[in-house]
Amino acid sequence: MSILVDETTRVVVQGLGRAGLFHAEQCIRFGANVVAGVHPGRGGSEALGFPVFDTMREAVAEARPDASLAFVPAAGAADAVLEAIEAELALVACITEGIPARDMVRVADALRGSATRLIGPNCPGVISPGKCKLGIMPGHIHKPGSVGVVSRSGTLTYEAVGQLSSLGIGQSTCIGIGGDPVIGTNFIDVLEMFNEDSDTTGIIMIGEIGGTAEEQAAEFVKGRVKKPIVGFIAGATAPPGRRMGHAGAIISGGKGTAAEKQAAMEAAGIAVAPTPADLGSTLAALI
Amino acid sequence: MKLHEYQAKEVLRAYGVPTPRGSMAKTVAEARSAAADLGGKVVVKAQIHAGGRGKGGGVKLAHSVDEAERHAAAILGMTLVTHQTGPQGRLVQRLLVEEQLPIEREIYLGITLDRALSKPVFMASAQGGVEIEEVAARDPSAILREAIDGAQLQGYQARRLAFALGIAPEARASAVQAMQALAKAHDESDASLVEINPFVLTADGRAVALDAKMDIDDNALFRHPDLAELRDLDEEEPLETDAIDHGLNYIKLDGNVGCMVNGAGLAMATMDIIQYAGGMPANFLDVGGGASKDQIKNGFRIILSDPNVKAIMINIFGGILKVDVLAEGIVAAAQELKIGVPMVLRLEGTNVEKGREILADSGLDFIVASDMKEAAQQAVARAG
Numbered sequence: 001m002s003i004l005v006d007e008t009t010r011v012v013v014q015g016l017g018r019a020g021l022f023h024a025e026q027c028i029r030f031g032a033n034v035v036a037g038v039h040p041g042r043g044g045s046e047a048l049g050f051p052v053f054d055t056m057r058e059a060v061a062e063a064r065p066d067a068s069l070a071f072v073p074a075a076g077a078a079d080a081v082l083e084a085i086e087a088e089l090a091l092v093a094c095i096t097e098g099i100p101a102r103d104m105v106r107v108a109d110a111l112r113g114s115a116t117r118l119i120g121p122n123c124p125g126v127i128s129p130g131k132c133k134l135g136i137m138p139g140h141i142h143k144p145g146s147v148g149v150v151s152r153s154g155t156l157t158y159e160a161v162g163q164l165s166s167l168g169i170g171q172s173t174c175i176g177i178g179g180d181p182v183i184g185t186n187f188i189d190v191l192e193m194f195n196e197d198s199d200t201t202g203i204i205m206i207g208e209i210g211g212t213a214e215e216q217a218a219e220f221v222k223g224r225v226k227k228p229i230v231g232f233i234a235g236a237t238a239p240p241g242r243r244m245g246h247a248g249a250i251i252s253g254g255k256g257t258a259a260e261k262q263a264a265m266e267a268a269g270i271a272v273a274p275t276p277a278d279l280g281s282t283l284a285a286l287i
Numbered sequence: 288m289k290l291h292e293y294q295a296k297e298v299l300r301a302y303g304v305p306t307p308r309g310s311m312a313k314t315v316a317e318a319r320s321a322a323a324d325l326g327g328k329v330v331v332k333a334q335i336h337a338g339g340r341g342k343g344g345g346v347k348l349a350h351s352v353d354e355a356e357r358h359a360a361a362i363l364g365m366t367l368v369t370h371q372t373g374p375q376g377r378l379v380q381r382l383l384v385e386e387q388l389p390i391e392r393e394i395y396l397g398i399t400l401d402r403a404l405s406k407p408v409f410m411a412s413a414q415g416g417v418e419i420e421e422v423a424a425r426d427p428s429a430i431l432r433e434a435i436d437g438a439q440l441q442g443y444q445a446r447r448l449a450f451a452l453g454i455a456p457e458a459r460a461s462a463v464q465a466m467q468a469l470a471k472a473h474d475e476s477d478a479s480l481v482e483i484n485p486f487v488l489t490a491d492g493r494a495v496a497l498d499a500k501m502d503i504d505d506n507a508l509f510r511h512p513d514l515a516e517l518r519d520l521d522e523e524e525p526l527e528t529d530a531i532d533h534g535l536n537y538i539k540l541d542g543n544v545g546c547m548v549n550g551a552g553l554a555m556a557t558m559d560i561i562q563y564a565g566g567m568p569a570n571f572l573d574v575g576g577g578a579s580k581d582q583i584k585n586g587f588r589i590i591l592s593d594p595n596v597k598a599i600m601i602n603i604f605g606g607i608l609k610v611d612v613l614a615e616g617i618v619a620a621a622q623e624l625k626i627g628v629p630m631v632l633r634l635e636g637t638n639v640e641k642g643r644e645i646l647a648d649s650g651l652d653f654i655v656a657s658d659m660k661e662a663a664q665q666a667v668a669r670a671g
Contacts, residue, residue: 100507108405153552276556277660
């Protein structure tokens with residue numbers, strides 16, 4: 001098993017611009033079953049061997065996709081995700097960077113109680129090596145196996161995967177949840193899925209400074225997740241207050257520093273890697 | 288993007304938030320004429336993108352037009368140092384001259400995004416006029432919160448806050464109206480932060496935004512050309528502005544090891560590992576997923592305009608971005624810019640072998656490390 005995507009996943013690609021087409025082809029090369037594309041104005045045409053539709057509703061009726069990979073540019077990306085939610089797709093991975101936070105607040109409202117899980121935005125997507133790639137990560141660095149990887153950062157996910165693969169340790173599923181303030185899927189959601197997945201025997205979780213998602217995830221892990229977990233927090237040396245307005249710090253009760261997040265992880269029994277170069281070796285020592 | 292106080296007040300006024308009468312002045316003469324229009328009894332406020340201006344001497348009360356002129360002359364052109372500017376301070380180039388109000392009470396109001404809820408949250412505190420971070424640290428329960436659903440603060444929510452803050456009956460209706468107007472301004476301007484500290488209740492029963500801080504979501508500026516025009520380049524680090532213009536994300540820091548990385552998370556992790564190796568990063572620089580030859584060149588140029596930089600660490604995990612293409616860009620940029628400091632490279636990903644060959648054949652003095660940790664150690668050692 002794996003989580004979120006596997007060989008049965010039927011993929012629709014939203015936004016067939018240069019990036020959308022390039023990555024759709026890469027996904028197909030790494031085993032994804034891309035059954036349709038949605039690009040308003042290009043309905044009735046074909047791309048890379050799959051049919052293209054003007055609307056998601058038509059794509060669902062004709063090609064029965066259950067997961068979308070969205071590349072729609074920032075100004076229209078939230079609208080594309082809302083269209084996928086309305087069409088009741090089970091999963092949407094939104095790669096787009098730079099979506100206004102206000103648009104994502106509307107999307108988060110629409111996600112509550114819907115049939116859809118959103119990954120991202122501003123993320124590399126999700127891959128179950130050997131089964132399905134729904135994202136922009138370099139497929140060749142992955143190796144099928146049993147370690148789950150979840151991260152807020154794209155390239156740090158690749159870093160962890162690269163280290164694992166070079167140590168001969170494969171991955172069940174790797175997910176970049178995205179670095180934006182409003183995201184569809186958080187650490188806890190993914191940790192819960194990894195915990196229940198019988199094929200995942202170890203987990204790497206990579207966080208960043210800002211917000212309190214890592215602290216909440218550590219609290220969730222305590223006593224509930226028995227699988228070995230390696231953690232890392234990027235940004236210990238970042239100057240405070242550069243990305244968040246200070247009212248953001250009020251909300252989190254002054255939390256959000258790397259030191260606090262690391263302490264929360266350690267208190268939950270998570271093995272914190274001393275540097276980002278030690279992610280793979282720290283996990284190898286635990287399994 | 289940060290707005291100046293006077294700009295934020297203009298935006299808020301358009302939504303019906305009461306603010307003091309006043310105007311912006313760029314010269315002492317303009318300040319004098321503004322003070323004269325307001326009857327002489329005014330407050331002269333430095334306009335910089337940082338808080339704590341009063342304590343730093345950037346806010347002065349005047350009782351006459353002449354006194355206002357003297358304050359304006361003293362504040363304009365001064366380098367104002369506050370807890371938010373850093374020790375180097377900020378040059379004051381604009382003033383806000385405003386009427387004085389008969390202040391009876393000071394309240395804090397703020398709106399920002401609650402990441403955990405994925406909703407904006409309206410905050411209010413009876414302890415206004417002081418550093419709200421201190422209030423939050425000392426007594427978190429002193430900050431009241433209302434989550435904003437469907438873009439607006441409902442009347443009952445604003446009333447609930449007004450009652451909890453103990454706002455007197457004669458000012459209650461106008462305070463409720465102002466709070467709802469603030470929430471509307473926050474939503475429709477795509478603000479990431481609105482703070483009114485203090486929001487004052489006056490002796491004559493008015494509720495007025497005495498100060499205003501407003502940040503606009505950079506990602507939403509494309510649909511607010513009017514707000515985008517309010518950008519004040521004088522308030523930004525020139526190198527950071529330069530970087531933005533070239534599609535790079537650069538933040539200047541105080542160390543001597545420059546770094547160039549793809550991806551924000553990896554860029555932060557690179558700064559961390561430089562410190563772990565005993566050094567200090569000179570910057571944060573994310574060249575993004577594309578990293579064209581032009582971006583790499585501009586990245587080098589920006590890193591090297593910081594005279595503290597004694598070595599550069601390049602950390603690239605090329606996924607879709609092919610390492611050989613990247614290596615060609617690095618060689619071309621290094622030759623063109625005649626880079627004189629040691630460069631330590633750690634390259635990983637697609638076509639990495641070919642990339643390393645290109646670097647070795649270039650005749651340039653690159654130090655190629657096998658992993659991130661070794662690269663950091665080498666860069667720190669070279670920077671001295």
